[in-house]
Amino acid sequence: MGDLTKTATTMDTAFRFRSLPMKTIKPLLREPRVVIAGGFLLILLLIALFAPYIAPKDPLEQDLMLGNMPPANYPGAEPGYYLGTDDLGRDVLSRVLYGSRIALTVAFVAASLSAIIGTLLGLAAGWYGRWADRVISRLVDIWMAFPPVLLSVLLVAVMGSGLHSVIAAIVIIDWTRFCRVVRAETMAQARLDYVMAAQTIGFSRSHILWREILPNVAPVLIALVSLEMGIAVIVEAILSFVGLSLSSDIPTWGGMIAQGRQMVHHGWWVFVFPLLALFATVLAFNQLGNGLRTALDPVMRR
Amino acid sequence: MTASDLLNRLVMAVLTLMGVAVIVFCLLRIVPGDPVAMMISPSATPADIAALRAHYGLDLGLPQQFAIWFGDVLKGDFGTSISQRRDVLELIGGRLPATLELAFAALVFGVLTGGMIAVLGALARGTKLDPALDFINGLFLAVPDFVWALALVLLLGVFWPVFPLSGRIDPGLTTDFRTDFYLIESLVTFKFAAFADILAHMVMPMLALGLPLAAIVVRTLKEALAEAMVQDYVLLARLKGMSPLRLVLQEALRNAVGPTLTLTGVQFTFMIGGTVIVERIFSYPGLGNMAIDAVINRDLPLIQGIVLTFGAIFILVNILVDLIAAWLNPRSAAHG
Numbered sequence: 001m002g003d004l005t006k007t008a009t010t011m012d013t014a015f016r017f018r019s020l021p022m023k024t025i026k027p028l029l030r031e032p033r034v035v036i037a038g039g040f041l042l043i044l045l046l047i048a049l050f051a052p053y054i055a056p057k058d059p060l061e062q063d064l065m066l067g068n069m070p071p072a073n074y075p076g077a078e079p080g081y082y083l084g085t086d087d088l089g090r091d092v093l094s095r096v097l098y099g100s101r102i103a104l105t106v107a108f109v110a111a112s113l114s115a116i117i118g119t120l121l122g123l124a125a126g127w128y129g130r131w132a133d134r135v136i137s138r139l140v141d142i143w144m145a146f147p148p149v150l151l152s153v154l155l156v157a158v159m160g161s162g163l164h165s166v167i168a169a170i171v172i173i174d175w176t177r178f179c180r181v182v183r184a185e186t187m188a189q190a191r192l193d194y195v196m197a198a199q200t201i202g203f204s205r206s207h208i209l210w211r212e213i214l215p216n217v218a219p220v221l222i223a224l225v226s227l228e229m230g231i232a233v234i235v236e237a238i239l240s241f242v243g244l245s246l247s248s249d250i251p252t253w254g255g256m257i258a259q260g261r262q263m264v265h266h267g268w269w270v271f272v273f274p275l276l277a278l279f280a281t282v283l284a285f286n287q288l289g290n291g292l293r294t295a296l297d298p299v300m301r302r
Numbered sequence: 303m304t305a306s307d308l309l310n311r312l313v314m315a316v317l318t319l320m321g322v323a324v325i326v327f328c329l330l331r332i333v334p335g336d337p338v339a340m341m342i343s344p345s346a347t348p349a350d351i352a353a354l355r356a357h358y359g360l361d362l363g364l365p366q367q368f369a370i371w372f373g374d375v376l377k378g379d380f381g382t383s384i385s386q387r388r389d390v391l392e393l394i395g396g397r398l399p400a401t402l403e404l405a406f407a408a409l410v411f412g413v414l415t416g417g418m419i420a421v422l423g424a425l426a427r428g429t430k431l432d433p434a435l436d437f438i439n440g441l442f443l444a445v446p447d448f449v450w451a452l453a454l455v456l457l458l459g460v461f462w463p464v465f466p467l468s469g470r471i472d473p474g475l476t477t478d479f480r481t482d483f484y485l486i487e488s489l490v491t492f493k494f495a496a497f498a499d500i501l502a503h504m505v506m507p508m509l510a511l512g513l514p515l516a517a518i519v520v521r522t523l524k525e526a527l528a529e530a531m532v533q534d535y536v537l538l539a540r541l542k543g544m545s546p547l548r549l550v551l552q553e554a555l556r557n558a559v560g561p562t563l564t565l566t567g568v569q570f571t572f573m574i575g576g577t578v579i580v581e582r583i584f585s586y587p588g589l590g591n592m593a594i595d596a597v598i599n600r601d602l603p604l605i606q607g608i609v610l611t612f613g614a615i616f617i618l619v620n621i622l623v624d625l626i627a628a629w630l631n632p633r634s635a636a637h638g
Contacts, residue, residue: 139315142321145613147575150593157597158329183446228525234446238579241448242594257452261583264460275452286444 033291037284044281048100055094056080059251063089071269084269086259095251101251103281105163106236109231110170115225117171118178123217125179126186127209136179138223143176152235156244166245170232177231181224185217190260219296223289230285237278311525311624315617321611323375323606327368329603375610376401381603386595390607394589398611399482400470401581401588407485407504407576408511412573413566415512416519423520424527424550425540442517447576451510451583459508465505467586472499507584511573515566525559533557560630571616 021186028034047054059078066089069078075086083093123138152169159165189195190213198208237246240254241261260271346354355361359370374381382616423435436625459467466472471484475496480486487502488497525548530536536553543552578590585591596604610638 051506063393121460138318138321141318142325145318145322145591145616146326146609147578147593147612147616150590150609150612151580153578153594153597153611154326154329157600178571231445232503235447238448241579244580261452261576263456264455268456271456275449275456279449279453282446282449283444287440287468290440 027295028292031291033287037286037288037291040280040284041288043196044152044284045098045104047067047097048104048127051098051101055091055097056082057091057094059090059094059098060249061090065089068263068267070267082265083273086270087263092269092273094258095256096253096277098251099253099274101279102163102250103233103236103278105169107232107285108166109233110167110174110232111225111228113167113171114174114228115178115221118175119182119217120220121175122179122182123186123209123214124135125206126140126183127190127213133183136183140176141177143173146173148173149235149238152239153242153244156239161244161246163246166236166239169239170235173235174228174231177228178221178224180260181220181288182217184279186213189213189216220293222296223293225290226285226292230282233278233281233285308621308625309333311621314361315621318617319610319613322370323372323610324632326366326606326609327371328364329445330605331364331367339634346599348496371606380607382521382611383596383601383604385599385601385604387410388604393592393604393613397589397592400484400586401574401577401590403483403569404487404504404581404586404588405511405577407567408515409570411508411512412515413519414621416516419516420519420523420527421550421555423524424531424554426547427528427531435524439520441518442513443521445514445517446512447514447573447579448579448583450513451507451580454506454510455583458509466503467506470500470587471502501617503586507577507580507586508578510583511576514576515569515573519562519566520571523558523562526561527554530558560627563626563630564623567619567626570623571619574615574619 060187063085066078066081066085067082067087068087070076071084071092072079072082074084081091081093083091083096085091118292121136121173125133151173155172156165159168171276195208195212198212200294201247203212236252237254240252241258243258246252247255256274257271257278260267260269260274352361359367362370371381377393380394382388385391386393418438419435423432426432426435455467458465478485485500487499488494488500531550533552533554536549539549541554577588578593580586581588581591582594589611591613593605593608595601596608600611
């Protein structure tokens with residue numbers, strides 16, 4: 001019994017992120033993907049926060065006399081409109097900069113909410129098992145049988161366009177991603193020695209779940225949140241592209257891409273620049289997620 | 303997989319589909335906007351509207367509506383489309399072939415391209431090409447079909463316009479098809495002009511759907527090949543003097559294909575889901591494109607029919623993948 005207690009406590013300290021700051025951050029900074037992608041996203045966040053100060057023009061200001069101007073350095077470019085204008089004479093650069101606001105809002109809010117709901121259900125299914133697992137797993141099965149894009153379009157059509165609907169649609173669809181991974185991870189952790197030891201000492205089941213298992217599921221979870229942020233940005237763009245996300249008064253990358261798709265033959269810049277912004281952001285979230293997974297995983301870290 | 307396992311899976315599949323049906327049915331009843339209001343003339347009297355509502359069963363309670371609809375579905379009657387006033391099953395049957403041809407073309411493209419690059423990677427193991435390949439593939443893994451589709455619109459549609467940007471076939475060529483499988487039919491009836499035209503229309507949506515799949519095949523197969531290459535029997539074959547290419551193709555590939563196949567199956571269902579937006583971007587007349595129109599038109603019977611069709615396809619593909627996996631590796635099936 002004495003031996004077991006000892007094993008349990010050493011395991012406990014070894015597996016738990018008790019001192020989160022430097023010990024966790026150092027390996028993260030050694031991972032180039034985390035530094036580069038994280039740095040890019042940080043800059044994007046600053047752009048989103050300070051868009052009114054950075055953007056050279058008002059993103060909504062129309063000037064039909066200045067419609068369809070090409071980017072700087074192209075013949076016929078209008079000075080001051082660095083990335084050209086759209087057919088209504090609105091500044092493309094300012095609209096792309098402002099578009100980061102919606103993209104990042106959707107990314108953070110939708111990914112966090114999906115993560116919370118999915119993790120709670122995943123922990124319940126993986127740890128308590130029995131009927132909880134049966135009900136939750138069956139729900140996940142049903143959810144997986146829906147084509148996600150069609151379901152998101154359907155949900156936004158049901159709830160009405162707007163930022164809240166877009167976020168709700170993403171959460172309603174994507175909680176399963178977290179639930180599946182957390183459930184499997186919890187089941188795997190539950191079989192490990194330290195959980196057995198904690199049970200032997202007499203820790204309550206909920207104590208073990210929150211204080212022992214959750215911290216060990218966290219690394220996978222954090223990486224998954226980053227990946228989900230990239231997915232959320234894409235889904236918002238898809239919904240804007242279909243014309244269901246937000247009113248055209250609010251600049252979004254997807255809305256700009258849809259607009260640019262219509263006029264792609266005589267104004268490629270309206271299409272290209274928001275697409276590049278979308279691509280870079282999704283790539284950054286993806287690389288950050290994969291980098292975090294490598295850096296936080298004690299096994300993969302070697 | 304034993305017969306009882308299979309039966310179990312099929313029962314589960316039916317239950318899952320029923321769950322899908324219940325959810326989509328309930329979801330659609332809370333759609334704001336009256337479908338009847340969209341199909342009548344402004345001069346209709348309240349009595350006309352009530353008659354129409356009764357005709358579509360919209361005046362009954364929710365459970366009754368569901369029971370009637372689901373009973374009809376089980377009999378193979380999916381109802382009548384409100385926006386197109388045609389039988390839902392007939393509409394789906396007319397569009398599904400286009401989507402299936404596209405999805406299978408993308409599957410073949412993704413598996414062949416990914417397979418070739420994975421073999422190349424296995425041969426280049428230890429050289430500078432190997433990490434370069436991993437890096438590029440890492441980028442490809444991050445790009446979803448939606449972004450590919452838009453990038454292709456730009457690259458192959460506008461800057462270097464070699465392929466048609468939208469549609470499935472040149473309008474002048476559609477007149478005399480007997481089936482809706484245009485690609486297959488034009489090939490087997492030797493209409494090569496039509497075949498080439500359909501293929502050209504398919505190139506961009508196929509690339510958009512197939513490239514993400516190829517990236518996943520590269521990653522999985524490359525890893526599995528690397529593992530297989532250090533097994534004893536491969537080392538033995540190498541000692542016997544077998545060339546590296548034959549070694550990979552004849553010995554390692556056969557044993558590495560299992561995990562790739564399972565993952566490809568899962569990805570294939572995701573890809574079918576991806577056809578919805580990709581078809582939309584290229585105005586490709588498939589099931590997904592019709593689905594978005596149906597949502598915009600609030601065409602409840604059509605939406606229900608399409609969602610159930612997609613659900614049935616997903617579940618069928620999953621069962622099929624499990625069957626193939628069990629057939630390839632009987633040991634794992636016996637255990638689980």
